[in-house]
Amino acid sequence: MKRTIQLAVLFALLFAPVFSAVADKKSEANKKAAMEFFQLLVGDHNYEAARAYAGEYVQHDPKIGDGYDALVTALKHRDAPKRKVEFKNVAADGDLVYLQTHREMKAKDDGSPARMVVTHLFRFNDAGKIDEHWTYAQSVKLKDSVSKHPLF
Numbered sequence: 001m002k003r004t005i006q007l008a009v010l011f012a013l014l015f016a017p018v019f020s021a022v023a024d025k026k027s028e029a030n031k032k033a034a035m036e037f038f039q040l041l042v043g044d045h046n047y048e049a050a051r052a053y054a055g056e057y058v059q060h061d062p063k064i065g066d067g068y069d070a071l072v073t074a075l076k077h078r079d080a081p082k083r084k085v086e087f088k089n090v091a092a093d094g095d096l097v098y099l100q101t102h103r104e105m106k107a108k109d110d111g112s113p114a115r116m117v118v119t120h121l122f123r124f125n126d127a128g129k130i131d132e133h134w135t136y137a138q139s140v141k142l143k144d145s146v147s148k149h150p151l152f
Contacts, residue, residue, distance in 0.1 A: 027092035034097040055129030
């Protein structure tokens, strides 16, 4: 029994860097795919090219239905201009990737300068496709900010 435990510990110590390297490669690949997908979809409005990244695509935004086609329909109704997406923070842990984006805008009620910060969380499947998407948004009027610290 003691010998089995020693072998198990030795195996874990020897192969932990290998497993970690595989996980890091997967995380890096998923980060790259998430940024490419988001730029194609939101920045370039190239919906057909972005489709290559979509898997099952369960949407957790209550304003958008499930499936890639429902997402595209919602985006087309927003009539947003094409732009280079500004990624402020990007992180991954295995199959989960979060992107934090930033956009300067005008407040809808009074036209004052405002900032929109949106965090997108994607879950990738084993084939490297996006199966789930969560969105968290925060809009701040700069004149109403109590904290004088920047959001980034």
